[in-house]
Amino acid sequence: MKSEERRELVLDAATQVFGESGYQGATTDAVARAAGVSQPYVVRMFGTKEALFLAVVQRALDKLLAAFRVELAAGDDPAECLGRAYVGLLADRGLLLSLMHAFALGTHPEIGALARRGMLEVYRMIREEAGLDADQAGGFLAHGMLINTVIAMRLGEADDPLASELLATVLSPESGRLAGLDETRLSS
Amino acid sequence: MKSEERRELVLDAATQVFGESGYQGATTDAVARAAGVSQPYVVRMFGTKEALFLAVVQRALDKLLAAFRVELAAGDDPAECLGRAYVGLLADRGLLLSLMHAFALGTHPEIGALARRGMLEVYRMIREEAGLDADQAGGFLAHGMLINTVIAMRLGEADDPLASELLATVLSPESGRLAGLDETRLSS
DNA sequence: GTCTATAGGGCGATAGAC
DNA sequence: GTCTATCGCCCTATAGAC
Known part of the structure; x- marks a missing residue:
């Protein structure tokens, strides 16, 4: 199963690169460099760049749902459990x-x-x-989308007291159903 | 000021194309075709594709803030006014x-x-x-980001009762601070 | 001011050796 | 299974005519 590990390694790298640059902005060469393999090998493994992205997204969805189920199984308040699950995903x-x-x-x-x-x-x-x-x-879902947005736009890099207030509000347990988040997670 | 009208026409077209395909996914040729001008002319007007996108985003921000201010000026409940403003933007x-x-x-x-x-x-x-x-x-902001997301992903095209429930919830006045939204706006 | 023609570069994908 | 070499396309940007 060495090839299965290789595949996971490439999927990890692709997840990072696609997350940074988006589907069209990312290049198969950047994925290959991040994974430490050659660019043609990345294409050969998944057929096309599109198939690679679809695999990345499907795996992300699987992990998301799995993380939710793990926390829900061991939990009391469902909303709090879902919030905790989001912490791990960040x-x-x-x-x-x-x-x-x-x-x-969507198009x-x-x-x-x-x-x-x-x-859905x-x-x-x-x-x-x-x-x-x-x-x-x-x-x-709304609070999750806002968290995604402030992370994507790297709002933590803005030197503005209002940015800190917004980040603190979005990530504070009282602000929504997403408990347990702290700001330190955003600087990575 | 015929040239100013031309510029606005191209910015309108670019806003549509960038919105559909994203910054890297959109091509200056697609913008040109949507505007009814030649591709080199689009580049000449704004210098680079990046400068065009920045102009589109800046204009979108200006319109967003202006729409908020217009509704707030003529309004009673601020939260309700902001919700109404969002309707026009959709x-x-x-x-x-x-x-x-x-x-x-963000990178x-x-x-x-x-x-x-x-x-900010x-x-x-x-x-x-x-x-x-x-x-x-x-x-x-959170509800706004979720509305953006369901529009971008064209959730209205999904044939699923849960999709309808989510759309109705997100767009219903009771769900958040965004009053006055109705589902018909999403099919355009 | 707006076009046609095209240069120049980057990227996804293929061929083929090892 | 993994690499090197490379093709061919698409897309941004430039040159230059009108």
């Missing part, structure tokens, strides 16, 4: 950012379809498995 | 989507800097001019 910056880029490409035939399917599966899980009502679920 | 789909793509490129030297500056200016206005407290402002 450690892998590329994961949420790659998803965000996929969400932004792409395959990427858009996968993005919609993924978002997440919504279904926090509604049916976690048991949140529609308003709670919407609020949870 | 009519120009490319505007919010171009902003979203700019937010996603780009110029685009990232402009995105952070713009987001919006936050400053809803805090200081509209008078929302930090939690209200964060909630408003």
Whole structure:
């Protein structure tokens, strides 16, 4: 299973690169360099750049849902559990950012379809498995999208007291259903 | 001032194209075709594709802030006014989507800097001019980011009852501080 | 001011050796 | 399975006519 490890290594690298630069902005060469392999090998492994991105997004969705289920299983308050799960996901910056880029490409035939399917599966899980009502679920997703945005735009690099206030508010447990987040996670 | 009209025409077209495909995904040729001019002319008018995108984003921010101020001036409840302002902005789909793509490129030297500056200016206005407290402002931005996301991913095209529920929840006045939104705006 | 023609560079993908 | 070499396309930007 050495080849399976190689594949995971490339997917990790691709997740980082796609998260930073987006689907069209990222190059297969940048992915290859980040993974320590040659550019043609990356293409050979997945066929096309598009197939590679789809694999990255699908894996990100799988990890997201898995992280939610792990926390929900060991938890009391579902909303608090989902918040905790988000903490772990923030450690892998590329994961949420790659998803965000996929969400932004709704007109792409395959990427858009996968993005919609993924978002609905997440919504279904926090509604049916976690048991949140529609308003709670919407609020949870809304705060998640804002967190994704402030991370993507690197708001922590802005030297402005209002930026600090916004970050603190977005990440504070009281602000929404996302408990347990602290600002130190954003500087990575 | 015929040339000024031409410039606005190209900026309108560019806003649509960048909103659909993102900064790297969009081509100056697509912008030119949408505007009915030649590709080299688009480049000549703005110098580079990057400068064109920056102009699009700056204009989008100006329009966003102007729309907020117009509604706030004639209004009672600030939160409700901001919600109404968002309705008008949704009519120009490319505007919010171009902003979203700019937010996603925080590592780009110029685009990232402009995105952070713009987001902070919006936050400053809803805090200081509209008078929302930090939690209200964060909630408003969060719901705005989720609305941007569901529009970008074309969730309305998903044939799923849960998709309808999510859309209805996100766009319903009770769900957040964004009053007056109706689902019909999303199909355009 | 606006076009046609085209240069120049980057990138995804392929061919083929090892 | 992984590499080096390279093709061919697309896209930004420039040159120059009108």
